[in-house]
Amino acid sequence: MNVEVTPLPGLGTRQDFVSRGGRRIGVITYRDGRMEMIVSKQDDTDSCVASIPLTVEEGATLAALLGAPQLVTQLEDQHKDFAGITTRQLPLAPASPYDGRTLGDTALRTRTAVSVVAVVRNGTVHPSPRPDFRLVAGDLLITVGTAEGLSKAVEVLETG
Amino acid sequence: MHDTAISLIELGAVFFGLGLLGRLAWRIGISPIPLYLIGGLAFGAGGLIPLHGIEEFATLAAEIGVILLLLLLGLEYSASELVTGMRRSWVAGLVDVVLNALPGAAVALLLGWGPVGAIVMAGVTYISSSGIIAKVLGDLGRLGNRETPVVLSILVFEDLAMAVYLPILTALLAGATLVGGLTAVGISLIVITVVLIVALKFGRYVSMMVDSPEPEVFLLRVLGAALLVAGIASQLQVSAAVGAFLLGIAISGSTAENATKLLEPLRDLFAAMFFVVFGLNTNPTTIPPVLGYAVALAFVTTLTKVATGWFAARQQGIGRMGRARAGAALVARGEFSIVIAGLAVTANAVDEQLAALATAYVLLMAVLGPVAARVVEPVARGMQRKLRPRTA
Numbered sequence: 001m002n003v004e005v006t007p008l009p010g011l012g013t014r015q016d017f018v019s020r021g022g023r024r025i026g027v028i029t030y031r032d033g034r035m036e037m038i039v040s041k042q043d044d045t046d047s048c049v050a051s052i053p054l055t056v057e058e059g060a061t062l063a064a065l066l067g068a069p070q071l072v073t074q075l076e077d078q079h080k081d082f083a084g085i086t087t088r089q090l091p092l093a094p095a096s097p098y099d100g101r102t103l104g105d106t107a108l109r110t111r112t113a114v115s116v117v118a119v120v121r122n123g124t125v126h127p128s129p130r131p132d133f134r135l136v137a138g139d140l141l142i143t144v145g146t147a148e149g150l151s152k153a154v155e156v157l158e159t160g
Numbered sequence: 161m162h163d164t165a166i167s168l169i170e171l172g173a174v175f176f177g178l179g180l181l182g183r184l185a186w187r188i189g190i191s192p193i194p195l196y197l198i199g200g201l202a203f204g205a206g207g208l209i210p211l212h213g214i215e216e217f218a219t220l221a222a223e224i225g226v227i228l229l230l231l232l233l234g235l236e237y238s239a240s241e242l243v244t245g246m247r248r249s250w251v252a253g254l255v256d257v258v259l260n261a262l263p264g265a266a267v268a269l270l271l272g273w274g275p276v277g278a279i280v281m282a283g284v285t286y287i288s289s290s291g292i293i294a295k296v297l298g299d300l301g302r303l304g305n306r307e308t309p310v311v312l313s314i315l316v317f318e319d320l321a322m323a324v325y326l327p328i329l330t331a332l333l334a335g336a337t338l339v340g341g342l343t344a345v346g347i348s349l350i351v352i353t354v355v356l357i358v359a360l361k362f363g364r365y366v367s368m369m370v371d372s373p374e375p376e377v378f379l380l381r382v383l384g385a386a387l388l389v390a391g392i393a394s395q396l397q398v399s400a401a402v403g404a405f406l407l408g409i410a411i412s413g414s415t416a417e418n419a420t421k422l423l424e425p426l427r428d429l430f431a432a433m434f435f436v437v438f439g440l441n442t443n444p445t446t447i448p449p450v451l452g453y454a455v456a457l458a459f460v461t462t463l464t465k466v467a468t469g470w471f472a473a474r475q476q477g478i479g480r481m482g483r484a485r486a487g488a489a490l491v492a493r494g495e496f497s498i499v500i501a502g503l504a505v506t507a508n509a510v511d512e513q514l515a516a517l518a519t520a521y522v523l524l525m526a527v528l529g530p531v532a533a534r535v536v537e538p539v540a541r542g543m544q545r546k547l548r549p550r551t552a
Contacts, residue, residue, distance in 0.1 A: 009241040009312045010294070014304060028304055031417055038304030046306040046482035 014038070018045070027059075035059055061123030068120050068140055075117065075144065087144050089120075090157055094137040097160035104131030112152040114145030167214050174203070174214075178432050189299075189534070191292045193494045194526045196432050197519055200439015218437050225434030226499055227390045227404040228427035233496070234408020235416045235423075236290065237316050239359035242409070245316030252310070252472035253317030259464040261286040267453050273511045276332050280504040283325055284518050285461045289494030290315045292526060296533045297489060307473045307482040311489045314472055322496065323352045323405060329500065330399040333507035355406045363412035371415045375422060382411075382419045383426070399503060431495065438502050439519065446516040454520035462528060465490045481540055488536035492529020497522050 006014045008028070016026020016038065024040035034053065041049045054062065068089060075087040092098065098106050108114050119126045119133065120140040126133065135141075143153060178192075181199055185192035237245070246253070264285030265278040273281070293315065302308055324345070331344030358366065370385050372378040386404050393403025411419060469487030478486070501518035504510045 006309050007241065007244070008303065008309055009245055009316045010236045010290075011303065011312070014309070016304075024306070026304065032421075036304065040304075044479065044481050046479050047485065048301060048304040051301045051304045 024048075037062070057123075064120060064123030064125065068142075071118070071120070071125065071142060075142065084146055085144060086147050086150055087117075087142065088150050090141045090143055090150075090154055092135055092137055092139040092141065092157060096135075096137060096157055098135050098157060099137040101135060102131060103129050103133040103135060106135075106156060108143075108153055108156060111156060112145065112149040114143050114149045114153040116141050116143050118142040167217070170214050171217070174199075174436065175429075175432075178436065182432075190530050191289070191295070191492070191494055191526045192432075193289075193292070193435055193498070194523045196435035197439040197498070197523055200436035201442060201444045201519070203436065203440055218433060218440070221430050222434040222437035222502075223400065224387070225427070225430035225432070226401050226502065227386055228423060229431050229434070229495055229499060230401040230405040231386045231408040232420060232423060232427050233290065233319060233322070234405040235411060235420050236408075237319060238412050238416065239356050239363060239409060242316060242320055242356065243360070245313045246320055249310075249313040249317050249472065252314055252468065252475060253321070255471050256314055256317065256465075256468045257286060257321060259468055260461055263457055263460045263464060267457055267517075268514075271450075271453065271511070271513070271517075273514060276504075277510045277514060279329060279332055280500060280510055280514060281517070283329060283500040284497040284521065285457060285493070287318055287322065287493065287496040287500065288315060288465065288490050289492045289496065289526065289529065290319070292492040292494045292529055293489055293533075296492065296530045300533060302485065302489070305482065305485065307469075307476075307478045307486040307489075310473045310476050310478065311469065311486050314468065314490060320352070323355075323402075323409070324348050326399060326402045326405065326500075326503075327351065329503060330402065333504060333509045335509065351406070355409055359410045359412055363410060366410045367412055367415035370411065370419070378418065379422050382423065401499060401503065434502070435495075435498060438498055438505075438515070441505065442515045442519050443512075446513055447520050450513050450517040451520055454517055454524060457517075457521055458524040458528060461493075461525070462491050462532065466532075480544070481537065484536050484540040485533075488532040491525065491532040493522055493525035494529075497525070 001017055003015055003017045003026075006016075008014055012028060012030040014026060014028045016024050018024055022045065023042065024038070024045050026038050028036040028038060028051065030036075033056075035056070036051045036053050037059075038048045038051045041047050072087050072089050103116060103119075108116060116129060117127070118141075119129050119135070120142065121136065121138070141157070143150060145153065178196060178199060181195040182192040185195050261282035264281035264283070268274075268278040268281035271277070293311065297303055297308060297311070327348035328344050331340060370378070370381045372381060386407055389403040389407045390400035391403075394400040408416075466484070466487030469485075469490045470483040473483040473486040497518060501515060501522075505515045
């Protein structure tokens with residue numbers, strides 16, 4: 001990946017790269033530490049369709065959200081030697097009956113034989129959550145199990 | 161005591177009025193500078209409301225305003241940014257000088273203001289307003305655009321050009337001969353080189369002299385140092401503004417950033433006063449005779465700045481729309497044009513009408529600049545659409 005670093009005299013620096021679709025995506029870092037995410041227009045890549053100010057926390061969250069599939073890929077890589085084991089990320093929908101309840105309450109392990117290896121919340125990864133880990137809508141559950149077990153787990157998380 | 165009370169009321173009214181004007185300006189999306197100038201025109205000689213008792217304070221405040229404007233201009237870019245900026249954009253920078261200084265000089269010669277008047281007007285039409293441009297680019301969300309570094313490096317080059325231009329101007333205004341003028345050119349080139357080297361190699365030490373973790377101590381030191389350097393420079397027949405500007409370049413790194421943050425409100429206050437005083441000293445009745453020239457200059461120098469930006473952006477391989485945006489962004493003239501005209505007027509070395517022409521010109525350009533930056537995209541798209549059937 002070719003990230004271009006351009007100094008903006010008097011302001012800070014711009015770092016961006018061109019995506020496969022031909023769009024420029026990047027970050028402006030101001031001298032005082034403020035950050036802005038920029039996305040170029042489709043027809044005129046010299047200009048930006050949006051530049052969005054992000055706090056440090058927001059930036060980290062976005063980075064982790066974008067990085068979560070990579071975590072799944074890594075886990076898949078580790079498990080690829082064992083046939084029949086799949087890794088998936090399951091979101092906890094706002095309507096889920098387990099919003100605000102503990103991981104133990106879902107009884108995923110006993111009901112579907114699926115293991116929750118990590119929970120991603122607000123960009124932070126909580127590895128190996130214990131049964132008393134309280135789930136919140138919007139959490140991403142990184143799960144490992146058989147294909148059958150995983151589709152059952154989706155159902156459990158949706159309907160209880 | 162009674163006099164103090166009246167002065168306070170007058171001063172308060174002036175500041176409050178400027179505050180209202182500034183609010184109005186940002187509301188309608190233009191720089192407040194033209195409104196401050198109009199405010200000054202309305203108050204002063206020949207204007208609507210004459211002010212008495214605060215002239216002395218206003219004059220000193222205006223002088224501090226110039227010093228702060230130039231100090232913060234110097235602080236804006238670090239010495240390394242100036243050097244790399246010059247390396248990268250000197251061709252475009254020279255095009256900028258030639259295209260935009262010539263119209264001003266030509267009009268001054270046409271009006272019979274002599275070579276000194278020509279040099280002054282060349283500066284007035286050449287220098288873009290980095291304050292207005294930075295604000296407009298930020299407001300329009302164009303800081304992430306690919307043409308924006310091109311615009312900024314032209315501003316960096318203009319910044320350096322000022323460092324050479326201002327000492328020459330000061331020498332010429334003081335009545336130096338051609339030889340004296342050339343000596344001034346040599347001296348100013350040497351001084352700016354020395355200051356850049358000092359800032360690059362020993363900037364830490366200059367910064368250390370003024371730096372302090374206490375904001376209060378820091379503010380007093382920076383402001384004190386700026387006024388001292390400016391005063392001494394003025395005593396040595398180099399303009400006060402140049403001294404402050406060079407000090408700004410010499411202060412670097414985080415000290416420069418912190419100083420900028422601390423001094424910005426002070427600069428805004430005193431600079432507003434400077435614009436008002438400039439307006440005060442310009443007789444409104446002298447404007448109509450030169451208005452035609454101001455409009456012509458505004459028209460020509462809008463086109464020349466657009467051409468400059470277009471050329472600079474094309475050199476960096478930026479598309480047509482980006483080139484048009486870069487050109488339009490550079491159109492605004494403002495604070496530094498008035499600073500240059502102000503230096504000339506205070507030195508009493510130029511025709512009285514020069515102040516009127518500079519005022520009218522900046523009034524037009526400070527309004528036109530942000531408008532041009534805003535409308536360039538729809539206009540360029542419209543022109544493209546018109547041109548396409550013919551080229552196809």
